[in-house]
Structures are given as structure tokens and as C-alpha cells.
């Protein structure tokens with residue numbers, strides 16, 4: 001017993017400073033000391049598709065998990081991906097995380113985390129699988145809609161309030177997908193080759209913020225390989241960086257089916273194995289949960305002395321901590337499902353995430369009484385965009401489509417214009433060209449009779465669009481929409497384009513349309529949020545979390561060829577300790593020059609730059625002040641609403657380091673941002689933003705550490721990355 005206790009205390013001591021609650025830690029030690037090896041190992045693997053067991057003998061409850069991140073997924077069967085056919089699991093679909101990121105509003109992120117976690121609590125869940133902070137390196141990533149853009153600071157800052165608010169309700173977030181899961185093409189087999197500097201400064205940075213600032217309770221490993229080892233069992237990433245260097249005290253959960261080897265997963269830092277292929281409880285299957293890599297196989301290796309029991313103790317302690325924080329947390333809320341407050345949160349987040357990209361001659365807001373005959377064209381005016389897309393699919397109780405909401409405002413005609421087939425599986429080439437042509441002709445002839453056309457299209461959740469396990473097939477809008485918009489514009493010059501979609505796309509018709517609004521995905525209240533912005537009830541205030549390039553070729557990695565995306569197949573490699581070889585290799589040759597950092601380096605003008613978004617009103621920036629304090633820099637300025645509408649403004653602070661002219665330094669990087677509250681015409685607000693010195697460092701590949709460089713920094717304050725209003729020099733000595 002003494003030996004067990006010493007091992008336990010050691011294991012707990014190893015958990016480091018992050019483990020804050022002494023009483024909880026003592027309780028974990030006490031529980032562990034009473035558990036058999038078999039019971040500890042039970043904690044480390046699934047007992048169904050989405051639950052892992054507790055220890056009933058000791059009154060330790062199980063963990064119940066669910067996707068995430070935009071609402072609670074409909075209930076699935078215990079052992080399969082089939083629907084459980086519940087009739088009481090319809091929920092509120094919240095806007096996509098790309099929409100939340102576009103709001104640049106931390107308060108809305110907290111509102112999101114609070115509301116969505118209440119739905120999880122009500123459904124008896126403990127772990128919310130999300131949010132995701134993988135970086136939008138390519139506009140083709142099929143899951144970009146579940147992430148928060150191309151900039152690590154924005155993604156991290158927007159994830160933090162969501163996580164804190166959810167965890168305050170006793171629901172753990174499981175931050176996805178640690179790390180480098182930035183494409184869906186060959187997601188299970190691709191090995192990512194990336195410089196240490198880009199890994200640290202770009203890809204790990206938002207995860208680190210969530211660990212440091214939100215103390216996220218669980219993190220999901222990624223499928224892809226790094227240094228030839230899968231993300232879920234990668235000791236460099238999980239043990240060395242996440243657990244040792246960052247002193248993270250949470251539990252690392254595998255992505256579903258992301259575990260492949262017992263010793264590698266055990267020593268690589270995995271704490272809970274989920275989703276390994278099994279029919280489990282249906283006993284006729286030869287493969288059950290006890291056959292998981294972190295189950296009987298692990299027990300045998302501990303019993304034979306090949307794996308020390310202390311490694312199991314360390315994992316079990318982390319899982320117990322997660323259980324005590326969630327399923328056994330006396331403060332966990334009861335929650336609510338489909339409450340009016342949740343619909344309201346959904347609408348508010350949606351309204352603020354919509355980005356106005358063009359507004360010629362103040363075409364928007366619409367003066368509905370003066371618009372004449374309005375025709376809405378486009379499948380996304382009526383299509384459910386909450387179904388499909390993969391694991392983030394949602395079954396909603398009540399959705400308001402754009403067409404429905406617009407028809408409430410007045411008499412509006414509709415033509416579908418194009419079709420896209422089955423939500424999940426129909427590929428573009430399977431669509432019937434004659435049906436497509438007929439739909440286009442119908443829209444064109446109705447457009448001739450209209451005074452205003454509102455086109456509502458974009459991407460959807462079909463495979464090959466915004467959908468898991470495959471990337472987008474093209475940077476263009478799908479289903480013939482480019483041609484349709486251009487043809488509509490030929491016969492009707494009063495045309496407003498509204499798009500849904502998780503990422504950037506080409507806009508070759510932009511000069512022919514009056515206005516463009518990009519809505520990401522807006523969830524259950526899509527129509528309401530959109531109609532409020534179109535009608536001017538709400539002034540748009542979102543700004544882009546990604547760069548919209550003019551041409552696909554302009555994205556920074558494209559010039560490096562297929563090796564930089566989507567990767568090369570069958571590259572010879574040495575098998576890892578589990579005997580596996582990646583099926584493809586991708587090289588992030590652009591290094592840290594991702595998104596706007598790359599566009600600015602090559603002086604390539606974007607169609608719509610990072611951080612860009614218009615308003616119905618105008619804002620004036622007062623003179624900013626930049627003050628160096630003991631360990632940070634404070635930027636302060638006053639913003640005044642100088643236009644005729646109520647509105648909110650997002651101010652961005654980009655920093656150029658002393659070496660910005662060097663080849664290896666970005667010209668500038670986002671280091672702070674703030675959004676005003678709702679300002680009436682003439683209203684003003686003082687914004688104050690703090691940049692800690694630690695955010696002014698860069699990763700030095702020679703010393704393998706962060707380096708602060710004393711010298712003159714330039715603080716550029718702007719309305720977007722390409723609209724800098726003031727630049728202030730400040731000498732900083734570290």
C-alpha cells in the first residue's frame with residue numbers, strides 16, 4: 001500500500017502547477033489508492049461510441065461526450081454511428097465557429113459557450129467535443145467552418161471565453177484537434193512537416209492560449225502524423241510540450257479511431273481512447289472494448305512489467321480529475337434545451353458574425369417599401385445548412401430559413417436557381433446538367449420581372465464542400481453559381497449576393513453586383529439574423545477571420561506545389577515504433593507566412609483582406625496612445641460613430657517587430673483587438689488593449705526557445721490588415 005501511495009503522490013506531483021484544487025487532488029489520490037489496476041485501466045478507454053466508464057464500485061461516474069461544437073449532436077446508438085431514433089433530441093444549432101470568429105466579440109464567445117453548454121448539460125453530457133482552433137491554412141479545408149480562421153491570436157482569443165463559460169457550467173470542452181489537422185484530404189494518413197517556428201508561432205499558439213487562459217479540461221489529439229507518429233499518441237506534442245512544458249493538467253482524448261498501438265499510445269501521452277472500431281457490447285462481435293489498445297493489452301503489459309503502473313496512475317489521475325470537474329461536479333448546471341434565451345444567443349452571434357464585403361451606393365440596408373418586386377434566388381435560401389458536414393451535423397427543433405424570414409418582411413418571389421443534391425453524398429459531377437439548366441432558366445426569366453434580386457447561395461455541407469473527411473473540390477462557388485450570378489447580373493443590375501460557407505471563395509462577379517454579405521453558417525436563427533442585417537435593424541459589424549484571395553493561386557502555400565498541399569503520396573519513410581508509415585507527406589513550405597502574413601510578404605493584394613468588413617455607418621479613430629508598462633504595452637484610442645446608423649467597430653492592432661524587413665519576419669502581425677459596444681450616431685468609446693511582452697517574442701530555431709528582441713516596434717492601428725489608420729513607433733527594451 002505504501003508503495004502505491006508513493007507512486008500516486010509522485011504521479012500527482014508530476015501534474016504540476018496547473019492542478020489547482022488541493023482538495024480535489026487529495027481526493028484523486030484517495031480514489032486511486034483504492035482502485036485495482038483493472039479499474040484504473042477501465043477509465044482509459046471507451047465503453048460505447050461516446051462514453052467512457054467510471055468505477056461503479058467506488059461511486060465514480062462515467063463520462064458522457066458528444067459533438068460539438070455548434071450544438072449537441074443527435075443521440076447515436078450505443079455501439080454504432082446509426083441514429084438512436086430519439087424524438088426528444090432536437091436542439092438549437094448555434095452559428096459556426098467561423099461565424100463566431102468573424103464577430104471578434106469576446107462577450108459573444110462567452111455567451112456562446114454558456115448557452116451551448118447548457119444544452120449539453122440538459123442532455124446529460126459531460127464533455128463537449130469542441131471548440132476547434134486548427135488554422136485556416138488553406139481555403140479548401142473541409143472543416144474550416146468548425147475552426148476560427150487563419151490567425152492564431154484571433155482563434156485563441158475567441159476560443160478562451162467559450163471554454164471558460166462552458167466549464168463554469170460543469171461541462172468540459174475538448175479542444176480540437178491537437179495539432180496540425182489543417183486539411184481533411186488524407187487526414188488519417190498525412191504526415192505534416194513543419195518548421196519548429198511555424199509549429200510554435202502559428203499552429204500551437206491558439207492551443208497554448210486555451211491552456212494558459214482557459215485551463216481547458218480536455219484536448220482531442222489529431223489523426224494526422226507529426227514526425228511520423230499519429231497526433232493522438234505523439235510524445236513530442238503531448239508529453240513534452242502540452243503536459244511538461246505547458247503544465248497542462250487535463251485529459252488527452254483520442255480522436256475517434258485515432259489510436260493504433262498500445263506502447264506508443266501509453267508512452268505518447270494518450271489518456272482516453274475513443275472510437276477505435278468495434279461493435280463492442282454486441283457480444284457476437286469478436287472485437288469489444290476490452291480489445292482497445294488502452295484496455296486488456298495495456299493491463300497485460302503492466303502485469304508483465306513492460307509498462308510501469310505509474311504511467312497508468314498518471315493517466316487515471318487525469319481522467320478522475322476530468323470526472324470530478326464534470327460528471328461528479330456538484331456545481332454542474334441542469335441546463336436547458338431550446339430555451340428562448342438560446343435562440344436569442346444564436347441570433348445575436350449570427351448577426352454579429354455576418355460580414356458586409358461590398359455595399360455599392362449604399363445598396364444596403366434595403367428600404368423594403370421602395371424595393372419594388374423582390375426575387376430571391378438560390379438554394380441556400382431554403383436549404384437546411386445544419387444537416388451534413390460530418391460530426392458537427394445537427395438535428396434542430398426549429399429553423400428559420402432566409403426565405404421564410406424575408407417573406408415575413410413583404411411579398412417575395414423565389415426561384416431555386418441551382419440544386420446540389422443529397423446533403424451528404426452527392427458529388428457535383430453526379431448532378432443532372434439538364435435540371436441545373438432548367439433551374440437557371442427559371443431564375444433568369446423571373447429576374448427579368450423583378451426590381452431587385454437577392455441571391456442566396458454559397459457552399460453547403462455536402463461532401464466536397466464544408467464537410468469532414470474531404471476537402472473542397474475547388475476555390476470557386478460550386479453548382480454553377482458563378483455562371484448563374486453573372487447571368488443574373490446581365491439582366492438585372494440590382495443584385496445583392498448573400499453567401500453561406502465556412503471559408504473564402506472566388507468572387508469573379510464582384511464588380512457586377514451591388515452588395516455582398518458573407519454569413520458563414522448561422523444556425524437555427526439563420527433567416528432572422530440575415531433579415532435583420534439586410535433590413536438595417538442590425539448594422540453589420542463582423543470582419544473576416546480569413547483572407548479572401550482574388551485567385552486560388554495567391555494563397556501562400558500554392559506556389560510550392562502539391563508537396564505543400566495536399567501532399568505527396570507514397571514517399572519512402574522509416575516505420576515508427578508501431579510499424580506504421582504515413583500514406584502521404586505534406587510540407588508547410590510557407591513556414592509562418594500563413595494567410596495575411598504570406599499575402600503581405602509577397603505584396604499580393606487580396607480581394608478582401610484579413611480583418612476586413614464594412615458597416616452601414618462610419619467610424620473615426622482618435623489619436624492612439626501607446627505606453628510601455630512593466631511587462632506589457634498598452635494601446636488606447638477613442639472611436640466615434642460618425643455615420644447615421646447605430647453600429648459597432650472592431651479595432652485591430654498589428655505589430656511590426658524591429659526585424660520586420662528581414663526575410664524571416666512578417667511585415668506585421670495581429671497582437672490585439674477590441675470591439676466597441678453599440679454606438680449611436682455621434683457616440684464614442686475609448687478602447688484599451690494590452691499586449692504582454694511575451695506576445696512580442698518569436699521562436700528561435702537555434703536555441704529552441706522564445707526570443708524577445710529589444711528595439712523599435714511599430715504599432716499599427718487599423719480597421720483591417722490593409723486599412724491601417726495610424727502607426728506609432730515605440731522603443732521597447734526587454
Ligand code: BGC
Nearest residue numbers: 067068129176177255256391
Ligand atoms: C472527428 C472529431 C469528432 C469525432 C466524434 C471524428 O471523426 O474528427 O472531430 O469529434 O469524430 O464524432
